[in-house]
Amino acid sequence: MTPTPTGKVIPTAIGRDLVLERVLPGSIDDAWASITESDRLARWFCTWTGEARVGATLELSLVAEEGDATSQAEITACEPPTHLAVSTHAQGGSWLLEATLTPIDSDHTRLRFVHHLDEEAKSEEIGPGWEYYLDRLVAAMNGSPMPDWDDYWPSLGSAYADRTAAPESSPDPVA
Numbered sequence: 001m002t003p004t005p006t007g008k009v010i011p012t013a014i015g016r017d018l019v020l021e022r023v024l025p026g027s028i029d030d031a032w033a034s035i036t037e038s039d040r041l042a043r044w045f046c047t048w049t050g051e052a053r054v055g056a057t058l059e060l061s062l063v064a065e066e067g068d069a070t071s072q073a074e075i076t077a078c079e080p081p082t083h084l085a086v087s088t089h090a091q092g093g094s095w096l097l098e099a100t101l102t103p104i105d106s107d108h109t110r111l112r113f114v115h116h117l118d119e120e121a122k123s124e125e126i127g128p129g130w131e132y133y134l135d136r137l138v139a140a141m142n143g144s145p146m147p148d149w150d151d152y153w154p155s156l157g158s159a160y161a162d163r164t165a166a167p168e169s170s171p172d173p174v175a
Helices: 028-036 123-142 157-161
Strands: 008-012 015-025 046-049 057-062 070-079 083-090 093-105 108-117
Touching (some): 015 028, 015 123, 028 108, 028 123, 108 123, 123 157
Antiparallel strands (some): 008 015, 070 083, 083 093, 093 108
16 A cells, blocks of 8 residues: 555644544544544554543553553543544653544544644654554544555655645545
8 A cells, every 4th residue: 555645734823733634434423432432542543541521631552653652641622522632742742633523424524633733843754653543543444454554654754844735625535
């Protein structure tokens, strides 16, 4: 498989946003469960422990990483089933992440994922990782085989090194 970079790096008033979209198979409630429930997240990204509420800090354990892949995430906004925002904290730094879900129809939901990049964040390192994880989300929801990290890195890195904002467009309806 040769993945195609889909994200955009958009300048903002306080930095840059890495924005990726996917059309997810299933209802908005199914998509919400896939990005918030620990057992569903474990299929593609991480497990979490802690109290799930705004202001609480969760302990995350990534499932597709080597070594000690734990971090903490503070829930900064939660509006089920449409919006979740977290601030993560790990050895690599702090990240502000947002996921917004919009129903397309009863069988498809649009995910808009935003990673607010700070000055030090390198989109050529972060973009391929989110492409990989969001493709894992789609595969988990479809019951398809998981993608291989080696297809994403380092091949997508150069695409994100030069990625600039393009006019807003939607991804193809087939994920």
